[in-house]
Each structure stands twice: as structure tokens, then as C-alpha cells.
Amino acid sequence: MDELKPCPFCSAAAVLKRNKVVCTNNGCGVEAWMLRAEDSIRVWNTRPREDAGVVDDAMVERALKALIQEEIEQFGYASTPYNGARIACMKTALVAALGKSNG
Ligand SMILES: [Zn+2]
Structure with missing residues (x-):
């Protein structure tokens, strides 16, 4: 199954x-x-959108976690408050970088 x-x-x-x-x-x-x-x-x-490589919330979440982890490794702490607005900015940037949208 x-x-x-x-x-x-x-x-x-x-x-x-x-x-x-x-x-x-x-x-x-x-x-x-x-x-x-x-x-x-x-x-x-x-999930045609997922299968087509469209940026989805789970991808943004993974990218955010990776970014925070990288920042902590580089500086010893995360400098940015990662709130809803920050996450929305990241999503916009990811969509722009990948040239696709899930909207
Ligand atoms: Zn559910």
C-alpha cells in the first residue's frame, strides 16, 4: 500500500x-x-502542484528552519524575529527565485 x-x-x-x-x-x-x-x-x-515543484508552505517552513540553523551556526544566535510577516517575505522571495507560484 x-x-x-x-x-x-x-x-x-x-x-x-x-x-x-x-x-x-x-x-x-x-x-x-x-x-x-x-x-x-x-x-x-x-498533488499536482507539489509534483510540479511549486513553492508550498512546507517548503517555506523547511527553508526557514535551514536559514535559522545556518544563522545560529554562523553567529551563535538567530538575529531576526521569524514571525508571520518574515515568513511571508521568505515565501515571496522563494516564489520569485524559482519563478513559480502556488497562487
Ligand atoms: Zn487536515
Whole structure:
């Protein structure tokens, strides 16, 4: 059986319940429900934007963590307050650098 990708909306883990893939975050409620389990899994795991190499929030999150880690290694501390506005700037810069957008 294929491994289930995290929820595309909240990044929580997903589980297969009978023939339905469901997000484990009760507040989210996203599911992929086909007649056959294998079709539900295929639908759940189909992410054309991710597969096309589009910048997504998870990529920005990884880049941010790498940047902070690099800064700490270079200077012994992270100099920048990494808040929502800073992360939005990074996302814009990544999209501009890669020439793609998920909007
Ligand atoms: Zn979810």
C-alpha cells in the first residue's frame, strides 16, 4: 500500500479507515472517499502542484528552519524575529527565485 501524504490543508497525518482516507485533525475534517481504498489513497496522494515543484508552505517552513540553523551556526544566535510577516517575505522571495507560484 502507498504511504499516505500529510493533509494538504493542515499537514496532520492521514489514516485509512476502511476505504476512506481521513485527516487525523478532527478540526480539519478533510477526507478522500472513493469506492475502493486504493482509489481513495491515489486521490489523497495526488498533488499536482507539489509534483510540479511549486513553492508550498512546507517548503517555506523547511527553508526557514535551514536559514535559522545556518544563522545560529554562523553567529551563535538567530538575529531576526521569524514571525508571520518574515515568513511571508521568505515565501515571496522563494516564489520569485524559482519563478513559480502556488497562487
Ligand atoms: Zn487536515
